[in-house]
Amino acid sequence: MRDIEFTRQLRDVNLTQCLTFLAVAEIGSFRGAAERLHISQSALSVQVRQMERALGVPLLHRTTRSVVLTAQGQVAQAALRRICGDLDRMVKDFREEAALHKGFLSVAVLPSLAATLLPQVVTGFGAAHPGIEVRLRDADSKAIVAMLRGGDVDMGILSRNAALDGYLFTPLFEDEFLVVVPREGHPLSAR
Secondary structure (H helix, E strand, O other): OHHHHHHHHHOOOOHHHHHHHHHHHHHOOHHHHHHHHOOOHHHHHHHHHHHHHHHOOOOEEEOOOOEEEOHHHHHHHHHHHHHHHHHHHHHHHHHHHHOOOOEEEEEEEOHHHHHHOHHHHHHHHHHHOOOEEEEEEEOOHHHHHHHHHHOOOOEEEOOOOHHHOOOOOOOOOOOOOOOOOOOOOOOOOOO
């Protein structure tokens, strides 16, 4: 119930209005803020008026020469600086993560591959993407499938099997199976 009330209180205030108000508050001028935001001064004024109407209080004292924050405007400015700063950092972090500049990659891998194949691959990946931390988890095939299904890892390196239906599978290499038997005295020795 509280979330519904919270949504009702905010539905008439949007991010554009908040950013417009912050520009006016920071610059102290409608004309200067309009120039910074590349919008008309009248469009900027409409955004600020709509926000004030939605909040039910004046945020700015306007005169022909200046714009001064009201007490409520000062509170709004402080809160919106924090909120917009957090939002800006979140967007930047997400974009860096999506571009493989920052974040971590969790990989479940068979123990035999963790010891042989992965060190060189992880080193190469780390050189190409220094902001990405690779976390390896060694497990058997059944456990790797369970980790993938549970969302505990981002990817798994294992042999293809029926349990992987519905998952994107990209072959990394083909491994030739060999049978090793004594040179003499075994039925397969001659083959």
